[in-house]
Amino acid sequence: MRSRGEHRVLPLPDGRSRVELVLDQSGPLAGPIGFLYGDLVRRYLRLEADGLRRRCEPS
Incomplete structure (x- = not known):
């Protein structure tokens, strides 16, 4: 099995x-x-996305 992950930032x-x-x-x-x-x-x-959101959004 092969796994590939991506993070895409879309404007x-x-x-x-x-x-x-x-x-x-x-x-x-x-x-x-x-x-x-x-x-x-x-x-x-979902945990990764939530952590990224907390890190990037202002408090």
Whole structure:
């Protein structure tokens, strides 16, 4: 199985930015691993996104 992650920063029309966290998994085990661990991976991506938001947004 191969995993590749990306952080994408996209400009919004009002001058703000949007961040997308992308995880791409491929190979013969990608389906079973995604089925077994998909919820956990989504939880980790949410935690990462929340941490990034706290770090970047003013308090």
